[in-house]
Amino acid sequence: MGVEISNIIVAVVTTEKEKVQSGFAPVFYSENKAESEKIALILAKITMGMVHNLENGVYVIVKH
Amino acid sequence: MEIFLRNFLISISVGTLGRLYLLRVDYRQYPSYPRGIIMHLTFGVIAAALGAVAIPALLAQDYAAVTFLALAAEQFRNVRTMERENLANIEGLEMVRRGASYIEEIAKIFEARNYIVVLASLIASASLYLIPKWYLAVLTGFLTLVLLKYIMQSQKISDIANVKIADIRFENTLLYVGNINIMNVGLEASRERILQTGIGVVLEPRDENASITLSNIGQRQAIVHDVVSQLGIKKDLDEPDFTPLARRDVNTGNVAIVFYPSIQDREALVKAVGYAPVLESTRRKPSESGAVNKNDQEGMK
Numbered sequence: 001m002g003v004e005i006s007n008i009i010v011a012v013v014t015t016e017k018e019k020v021q022s023g024f025a026p027v028f029y030s031e032n033k034a035e036s037e038k039i040a041l042i043l044a045k046i047t048m049g050m051v052h053n054l055e056n057g058v059y060v061i062v063k064h
Numbered sequence: 065m066e067i068f069l070r071n072f073l074i075s076i077s078v079g080t081l082g083r084l085y086l087l088r089v090d091y092r093q094y095p096s097y098p099r100g101i102i103m104h105l106t107f108g109v110i111a112a113a114l115g116a117v118a119i120p121a122l123l124a125q126d127y128a129a130v131t132f133l134a135l136a137a138e139q140f141r142n143v144r145t146m147e148r149e150n151l152a153n154i155e156g157l158e159m160v161r162r163g164a165s166y167i168e169e170i171a172k173i174f175e176a177r178n179y180i181v182v183l184a185s186l187i188a189s190a191s192l193y194l195i196p197k198w199y200l201a202v203l204t205g206f207l208t209l210v211l212l213k214y215i216m217q218s219q220k221i222s223d224i225a226n227v228k229i230a231d232i233r234f235e236n237t238l239l240y241v242g243n244i245n246i247m248n249v250g251l252e253a254s255r256e257r258i259l260q261t262g263i264g265v266v267l268e269p270r271d272e273n274a275s276i277t278l279s280n281i282g283q284r285q286a287i288v289h290d291v292v293s294q295l296g297i298k299k300d301l302d303e304p305d306f307t308p309l310a311r312r313d314v315n316t317g318n319v320a321i322v323f324y325p326s327i328q329d330r331e332a333l334v335k336a337v338g339y340a341p342v343l344e345s346t347r348r349k350p351s352e353s354g355a356v357n358k359n360d361q362e363g364m365k
Contacts, residue, residue, distance in 0.1 A: 037251055044251075050304040051250030053237040059250050064304055 013059040071192040078205035079112020079185030111178045115185030144175035160292040165282025180212045222338030224274035225267040232264040241320035254305040267319040275317030280346035284310035290340040296326030
């Protein structure tokens, strides 16, 4: 039986360095919106998480 | 002895045929043909046999034999455990989960059906000893079955709520069905796909009892599972963006659900939602409690 942690931010993708402080989730910086979306999608596929958009240039990948 | 054998055979046949009648393989694909059927039919025969021997045992003043009925109850509780374990084991591998409430409901129904069979063959055998006409016994046996089946029938969602198609739209990244917020969708590609393949449904509870029933998470999960098992889903394992979600408007009690069905048929979707069962364990009737003033019910939704 596996143990899973859910409803937790597993990664952050952003173009805005000043808006994200480092935490336990890794932060990935990108050049523009298109790259953010791409990185977020790839990370979501890898972690089986879902991409959420905080509408301020910050994307978070959350495992539900 | 000959009379006993004849009566026993008639009663056991009534019970077994009754179990067969109660064993329908429907859209839920449960129990799965043919292994599940053999299993449940065998249990049905045992149940029918127990019902059939109770009256002759009583007449022969063999009271110990009657206590076998208690043993039967224990046995059929195992049927429930078996069903529950079986469904719980495969739950993790379902694309859309049934939820614990739905599993419990299914397991309970399987147990109850065995008791119906015991009662039907018991009544058939009793009527044989009262009036030794085989057709009367068969008739009373089947009447018992039909009556109990009718009593056991659960309500459908369409009985407690109006099911309507609702628009889906985005306000920036927030997905709305009607005016109920469902979730935040981060990726633009996902938002586009949701607008293309998603169909929104709103359930309007008819009264405050229905409203509280629909607020139950197990009930909502059961609806979602049932609809997905009928219409399919356009989603894969690594695409949580397309998980059907049910969210509630706390002011009106309306429940909005967004589906991504493989069969893109709105009418079929509304029908499927309406056909989902109201789970026994989630039914609430606050209107019967006395705590709720009958005059306030309209406003309480």
